[in-house]
Amino acid sequence: MYRHTGPAAGGVGERVTMGEPAVAVRGLTKTYGKVEAVKGVDFEVAPGEVFGFLGPNGAGKTTTISMLCTLADPTGGSAAVAGHDVVRERDAVRRNIGLVFQDPTLDGYLTAEQNLRFHAELYGVPKALVGDRIRQVMEMVALWDRKGDKVQNFSGGMKRRLEIARGLLHSPRVLFLDEPTVGLDPQTRSAIWGYINRLRHAEDITIFMTTHYMDEAEFCDRIAIIDHGEIVVIDSPEALKASVGEDRVQIQTADDTAAIAALRDRFGLEAAVREGQVTFAVASGEQFVPRLFAELGVPIRSVSVSRPSLDDVFMSYTGSTIRDAEAEGSANAWMRAMARR
Numbered sequence: 138m139y140r141h142t143g144p145a146a147g148g149v150g151e152r153v154t155m156g157e158p159a160v161a162v163r164g165l166t167k168t169y170g171k172v173e174a175v176k177g178v179d180f181e182v183a184p185g186e187v188f189g190f191l192g193p194n195g196a197g198k199t200t201t202i203s204m205l206c207t208l209a210d211p212t213g214g215s216a217a218v219a220g221h222d223v224v225r226e227r228d229a230v231r232r233n234i235g236l237v238f239q240d241p242t243l244d245g246y247l248t249a250e251q252n253l254r255f256h257a258e259l260y261g262v263p264k265a266l267v268g269d270r271i272r273q274v275m276e277m278v279a280l281w282d283r284k285g286d287k288v289q290n291f292s293g294g295m296k297r298r299l300e301i302a303r304g305l306l307h308s309p310r311v312l313f314l315d316e317p318t319v320g321l322d323p324q325t326r327s328a329i330w331g332y333i334n335r336l337r338h339a340e341d342i343t344i345f346m347t348t349h350y351m352d353e354a355e356f357c358d359r360i361a362i363i364d365h366g367e368i369v370v371i372d373s374p375e376a377l378k379a380s381v382g383e384d385r386v387q388i389q390t391a392d393d394t395a396a397i398a399a400l401r402d403r404f405g406l407e408a409a410v411r412e413g414q415v416t417f418a419v420a421s422g423e424q425f426v427p428r429l430f431a432e433l434g435v436p437i438r439s440v441s442v443s444r445p446s447l448d449d450v451f452m453s454y455t456g457s458t459i460r461d462a463e464a465e466g467s468a469n470a471w472m473r474a475m476a477r478r
């Protein structure tokens with residue numbers, strides 16, 4: 138549990154030397170028995186960056202973040218956070234990081250403020266600073282007026298906001314957010330992103346987050362796409378979309394197999410069924426659609442054309458959409474569970 142991972146009391150917020158990466162990872166590997174959860178990943182995150190790990194369920198995001206937060210031991214490679222090795226300098230790493238994980242770890246029977254005071258004590262935040270700092274972080278997530286309420290009466294979104302406030306309380310150099318908005322309604326998700334965006338301007342902090350939501354990945358300065366434990370590509374969302382270039386066309390047809398064959402034979406296009414629709418990429422979708430209707434030879438029920446999105450980037454680099462990858466992962470998990478019976 139989170140509270141057991143606190144560092145020895147003492148120091149808050151050691152400074153990262155200028156120019157030193159906030160996170161530096163070399164050949165980081167984690168295996169669980171036969172499962173290679175993370176297969177030797179390499180990347181660096183610059184100070185002040187919002188860096189996102191984007192991948193479907195089971196891709197290895199939580200395992201990576203757990204190793205960076207010293208909650209899991211790597212089986213190979215190395216990682217340094219705020220200049221400290223995650224294996225040899227655990228306490229120094231823990232002093233310099235804040236964590237917001239998927240499962241809430243707040244004490245429901247305590248008030249919001251009591252939860253934060255408990256955390257401040259655990260992290261050795263100087264007593265003279267605690268009151269002001271609690272107010273500052275609670276105002277940042279718009280919970281100051283609820284400070285005296287028991288957390289068990291909070292909504293899911295309020296709890297997540299309080300966790301973010303708690304993660305920031307000891308002025309960490311790097312804030313780790315594992316799926317910060319998973320399970321929340323769209324309105325609360327967008328509010329949380331508002332807080333995160335304000336936070337990056339208000340605090341001198343690096344943010345490392347994981348997500349499987351494409352729209353959230355758009356907020357990151359750079360994203361690493363992770364699939365089956367490997368990083369497939371790292372770049373800014375804009376550069377990744379530009380690298381894909383082509384428009385995505387999706388059609389619903391009376392006969393998908395015939396449509397895929399016709400696209401290959403008549404237009405030289407490779408198409409596949411994605412999310413239940415025949416999907417392919419062309420340079421200019423709008424210009425291509427009239428030709429498609431005229432020449433495909435298979436009745437088309439509907440057509441949609443979209444500019445490259447991170448979905449297309451994901452598909453282009455992994456050969457699957459993130460939703461199909463998640464569906465495949467669930468099916469595999471189900472088959473493994475049935476095989477064990």
Ligand SMILES: Nc1ncnc2c1ncn2[C@@H]1O[C@H](COP(=O)(O)OP(=O)(O)OP(=O)(O)O)[C@@H](O)[C@H]1O
Pocket residue numbers: 169172173174192193194195196197198199200201349
């Ligand atoms: N403690 C564990 N024991 C055995 N296998 C594990 C353990 N933790 C993770 N795994 C396996 O490692 C792989 C990566 O899991 P991980 O939780 O890192 O993925 P993820 O990308 O974070 O997915 P999610 O978004 O669902 O959390 C999966 O195959 C998972 O089943």
